[in-house]
Amino acid sequence: MDTDVREPGGSRAAERTDGHTDEEAARHDDAMRAASAFGPVGVIGAGAMGAGIAQVAATAGHAVTLVDVAPGAAAAAVEKVGGALSRLVDKGRMPADHATAVLARITAAQSLRDLPNCGLVIEAVPEDLGLKRGIFAELADLQPSTTVLATNTSSIDIDDIAADVADPERVLGLHFFNPPPVMALVEVVHGERTAPAYVEHAVALVAAWGKTPVRCSSTPGFIVNRVARPFYGEAQRIVESGIADPATVDWILRERGGFPMGPLELTDFIGQDVNLAVGTSVWEQTGRDERYAPTEFQRGLVEAGRLGRKSGRGVYAYAADGSVEGAQPDLELAERLVGGPVATDPLARTLAMLVNEAVDLVARGEASADDVDTAMRLGTRYPKGPIAWGRELGFDRVARWVAELDAAYPGGRYRPSPALTDGSLT
Ligand SMILES: NC(=O)c1ccc[n+]([C@@H]2O[C@H](COP(=O)([O-])OP(=O)(O)OC[C@H]3O[C@@H](n4cnc5c(N)ncnc54)[C@H](O)[C@@H]3O)[C@@H](O)[C@H]2O)c1
Known part of the structure; x- marks a missing residue:
């Protein structure tokens, strides 16, 4: 910014002393004028x-x-x-x-x-x-x-x-x-x-x-809080069913998926109670759609007061300096799971459901594909927008993954979006 800013009703100094360009100053002046007109x-x-x-x-x-x-x-x-x-x-x-x-x-x-x-x-x-x-x-x-x-x-x-x-x-x-x-x-x-x-x-x-x-x-969870649901839900279900421990799941999503934080450590950071409340709200507002059903795993954490970093214990236990205590990823297990059957691959499972959720939102006309990708990159710092990611993976492949999950876990939670295969997004 500069020292020759003209505040509304103020006066403009003659000399620039801040190294900023006249163009920047003019832009700032325009913004001030627009704000004062608004x-x-x-x-x-x-x-x-x-x-x-x-x-x-x-x-x-x-x-x-x-x-x-x-x-x-x-x-x-x-x-x-x-x-x-x-x-x-x-x-x-x-x-x-x-x-x-x-x-x-x-x-x-x-x-x-x-x-x-x-x-x-x-x-x-x-x-x-x-x-x-x-x-x-x-x-x-x-x-x-x-x-x-x-x-x-x-x-x-x-x-x-x-x-x-x-x-x-x-x-x-x-x-x-x-x-x-x-x-x-x-x-x-x-x-x-x-x-x-x-x-x-x-x-x-x-x-x-x-x-x-x-x-x-005005759809439940808007873009970010809706599309992000499977990021947490899949990880919790994988841990709940004993496929992998939290540290291994987080490692896979971080190191193999490129996400800045693993889903379980992220819920500890957000607060298990806050994350559960958002998920429950989306679940209630969608008529208790099975897709968003809160997990027993997370409910148990909240009931036990294990709210995450703020209470010193959540999915993980935290030392006084904030470091995680005693949770090491099992790298051999991680290598076996990634690229294996979708039902036990934390990365494929998460990506399939993120892409499916994003595609569904666009297909229902609730947001544009570009806006969904922008929202997820800026709102959650995902390395790629889910629609672009789906395009890269191939929507057909994502549809097969979701169908595989549906076969492994029937009951309506894993419903492939018709938009994955109808060609509307390619
Ligand atoms: N905290 C977040 O991360 C976050 C992110 C996005 C959106 N939101 C939303 O933003 C809203 C506010 O959240 P927050 O975290 O800032 O809440 P907060 O509890 O920190 O602040 C709310 C403030 O509103 C005041 N208040 C209560 N009744 C009032 C009234 N009748 N008139 C004027 N002030 C009143 C309270 O005294 C309090 O200071 C909520 O709808 C929340 O869902 C929160």
């Missing part, structure tokens, strides 16, 4: 996500009002954002005067009535339909009819949240990933009644904030 942004809920989203919007040049009902919570969150901005300054990633200006754009408040007329309001209160529905009804009354009303929900249907809003065409999901200032991906989620013009408006805004928007419909 208008203020309201953020409701100043927790982990709300504070981060407020930082993102203020950095993009918007005046932001951050509202939290808990006394002092919004002010504490603004302070937290100040700390995050200071760290960026210390690392040389933001000039000090820019950080000061960003922070000055965020106002803490305690009531929805304290919001000015906004271009956009983003709700980030806890995942509770009744709470969110009430907030949207109130926002719709308080804000002008042109204000875009967005929710950061991870799992609740957009139309349910908009149920008490008289003009639900302006309600949509903006699903940021944690932490919002770092994660590039934002799922822009449209409900049945969201008007396409609002979706395009939100997509353009998210892109102007330097994020990567993907579009999807």
Whole structure:
């Protein structure tokens, strides 16, 4: 960034002292002008996500009002954002005067009535339909009819949240990933009644904030939390049925699959309770589709309080310094399993079901193939998008793998998507 930033209403210094180009400065000025033309942004809920989203919007040049009902919570969150901005300054990633200006754009408040007329309001209160529905009804009354009303929900249907809003065409999901200032991906989620013009408006805004928007419909788990289900589920079932131990499964997915973390260590990192809640929500919302049924293995961990890294024990046991205790992969077993029968090959099994899930989402018209691949690469850091991966493996081969799994484990869990063989994706 630069020292000759023109903040809205501010003045422009004559000389450049930061080594940045005039072109960069002009781009920054354009962004500031666009933000000021779009208008203020309201953020409701100043927790982990709300504070981060407020930082993102203020950095993009918007005046932001951050509202939290808990006394002092919004002010504490603004302070937290100040700390995050200071760290960026210390690392040389933001000039000090820019950080000061960003922070000055965020106002803490305690009531929805304290919001000015906004271009956009983003709700980030806890995942509770009744709470969110009430907030949207109130926002719709308080804000002008042109204000875009967005929710950061991870799992609740957009139309349910908009149920008490008289003009639900302006309600949509903006699903940021944690932490919002770092994660590039934002799922822009449209409900049945969201008007396409609002979706395009939100997509353009998210892109102007330097994020990567993907579009999807309000389907259970949206893109990332839906397509990622088999990554966890297959690994848990493989361990549950005694095919391989967790360390060997994780090793195979990391070393043979190229995933940054194995599925079991990843669930320990996320928290077994959090991961189980997301999986259960998708399962419930799909009418308890067998494909997403929570495993006894994971339920057992949660019931035993083995929640993962945060409780010192999950799939693995952790030492005080965070290192894993006493879990070594069995490399001979790994070599025997990979490339063997699909039912006992953790990599083929996982890839088959990831590709199948992604292809199904596209076939149902819930997201485009490109958006699914972008979402999975940015949201989960998979080495390849599942559709591109399927293309590389050959959709016919993936269909055979899923059919083999269906034969080994009948009951409807392993249903090949018709799109694997109907030629629509090749
Ligand atoms: N944490 C994540 O990794 C993550 C990622 C993506 C999306 N989400 C979603 O974002 C939302 C918020 O999650 P979080 O982790 O930031 O929650 P959080 O519990 O950290 O923060 C929620 C905040 O909302 C406040 N709040 C409660 N009721 C309120 C009301 N009526 N008006 C204003 N503020 C109110 C609470 O005081 C709290 O500070 C949830 O819908 C969650 O599913 C979370």
